[in-house]
Amino acid sequence: MSQTIELCKISEVDEGSAKRVEAHGLSLAVFNLNGAFYVMDDACSHGPGSLSEGYIQGDNIECDFHNGMFNIKTGEVVEPPCLIPQKVYKVTVKDEAVFIET
Amino acid sequence: MARIEIPAANIAFECPENDTILRAALRSGLGAPYECNVGSCGNCQFELLEGQVHSLYPAAPGLNERMKQRNRHLGCQSQPLGDCKIKVPLREDYKAKILPARTHGALTRMRDLTHDIREFRFRLDSANAFLPGQYGLIGVEGVEGARAYSYCNITNVGDEWHFQIKRMPNGACSNALFDHIKIGARVSLDGPYGNAYLREDAPRDLLCVAGGSGLSPMISISRAFAQSEKLKDRMLHFVYGGRAMRDLAGEDMLRELPGFGTRIHYHAALSMAEPEWKGRAGFVHDAAKDVVGGKLADYEIYYAGPPPMTEAITRMAIENKVPVGQLHFDRFY
Numbered sequence: 319m320s321q322t323i324e325l326c327k328i329s330e331v332d333e334g335s336a337k338r339v340e341a342h343g344l345s346l347a348v349f350n351l352n353g354a355f356y357v358m359d360d361a362c363s364h365g366p367g368s369l370s371e372g373y374i375q376g377d378n379i380e381c382d383f384h385n386g387m388f389n390i391k392t393g394e395v396v397e398p399p400c401l402i403p404q405k406v407y408k409v410t411v412k413d414e415a416v417f418i419e420t
Numbered sequence: 421m422a423r424i425e426i427p428a429a430n431i432a433f434e435c436p437e438n439d440t441i442l443r444a445a446l447r448s449g450l451g452a453p454y455e456c457n458v459g460s461c462g463n464c465q466f467e468l469l470e471g472q473v474h475s476l477y478p479a480a481p482g483l484n485e486r487m488k489q490r491n492r493h494l495g496c497q498s499q500p501l502g503d504c505k506i507k508v509p510l511r512e513d514y515k516a517k518i519l520p521a522r523t524h525g526a527l528t529r530m531r532d533l534t535h536d537i538r539e540f541r542f543r544l545d546s547a548n549a550f551l552p553g554q555y556g557l558i559g560v561e562g563v564e565g566a567r568a569y570s571y572c573n574i575t576n577v578g579d580e581w582h583f584q585i586k587r588m589p590n591g592a593c594s595n596a597l598f599d600h601i602k603i604g605a606r607v608s609l610d611g612p613y614g615n616a617y618l619r620e621d622a623p624r625d626l627l628c629v630a631g632g633s634g635l636s637p638m639i640s641i642s643r644a645f646a647q648s649e650k651l652k653d654r655m656l657h658f659v660y661g662g663r664a665m666r667d668l669a670g671e672d673m674l675r676e677l678p679g680f681g682t683r684i685h686y687h688a689a690l691s692m693a694e695p696e697w698k699g700r701a702g703f704v705h706d707a708a709k710d711v712v713g714g715k716l717a718d719y720e721i722y723y724a725g726p727p728p729m730t731e732a733i734t735r736m737a738i739e740n741k742v743p744v745g746q747l748h749f750d751r752f753y
Contacts, residue, residue: 366511385486385487401731401735
């Protein structure tokens with residue numbers, strides 16, 4: 319059954335940056351791209367990297383471990399060495415806070 | 421003895437000057453990330469916040485210039501020069517189930533399996549057990565640095581470590597092992613390492629795919645499978661890939677296992693088969709998919725071999741919607 323989880327206030331994630339949030343046993347990276355919020359699993363699907371510590375380039379996040387790249391909006395692999403798409407979540411913003419549905 | 425501190429985790433551990441930061445962290449029971457242990461994968465990189473380290477392998481392919489400029493170092497190749505502070509993402513799943521330890525051992529037996537794969541058996545001075553699918557590091561006198569080789573036997577005690585090793589054309593260590601080392605010769609040993617070990621609790625049949633010396637860990641996993649009470653109602657498909665008929669290996673060892681032919685099945689695929697070969701032709705990952713009728717997601721998949729093979733299997737598994745947690749593999753560099 320799907321549930322809605324509050325992750326953080328929108329004021330906690332500056333535009334063009336990411337924040338790591340632990341919620342309901344999940345470790346998540348919350349991104350703010352030009353005022354729009356996106357959420358994916360924080361642990362890189364390829365190695366031990368934490369994507370919230372990566373480098374945002376346009377719509378993509380470059381992992382700071384092996385320089386692989388994912389699309390922040392879709393989780394698709396943009397640059398190797400990663401092969402496995404990153405899990406992304408459906409995001410809603412309500413009352414100045416970021417929510418996901420799981 | 422150096423003290424290595426991880427301020428973000430509020431943890432410190434001791435590292436002897438002649439050990440490496442990754443291995444000392446694992447010996448201390450910390451979940452420091454890694455995979456290959458020989459400088460190739462880059463998983464063990466850490467940021468050096470304070471202090472100095474010496475690299476055993478400055479040209480290691482696992483760390484590019486950009487990462488070096490960010491003050492990253494490879495844990496598996498870095499020896500501390502005094503106390504250090506580092507930043508590294510500790511993770512529960514990297515914690516060693518059996519703490520790795522350093523010892524020495526003597527070669528007790530050798531046996532040729534193919535034209536370029538040989539089994540080497542060592543008796544340890546100080547026993548340490550391992551899980552099926554894991555690997556140990558072998559250091560041979562006169563060869564710079566240790567090499568990672570997967571175990572092929574199973575053991576509860578760990579007084580014997582057996583390895584099936586492929587001779588690499590330019591491999592200093594494998595050539596020394598094949599050409600120079602004699603029965604009774606002593607080597608340094610360190611282990612166990614690796615996270616691609618048998619999961620006895622996984623409620624699925626097993627698919628083991630091996631190429632080249634990927635044979636060794638898949639044989640160990642198959643031997644453990646045959647004995648496992650928890651897995652007694654499961655099936656195991658073993659798929660071995662080589663180029664030509666002289667590369668074929670593994671079937672004789674599986675035939676010795678209880679359940680061979682009923683719940684343990686051997687399949688071989690040759691990518692450059694001779695005309696007289698009557699078996700499967702083509703790549704081992706295609707053969708593996710065919711063996712399980714395309715139903716890859718129903719299996720716990722173990723695989724080991726050269727990087728192009730492991731990459732092909734990973735891609736195929738993703739395309740076929742296999743949950744990532746069902747994939748267990750080691751890349752052999």
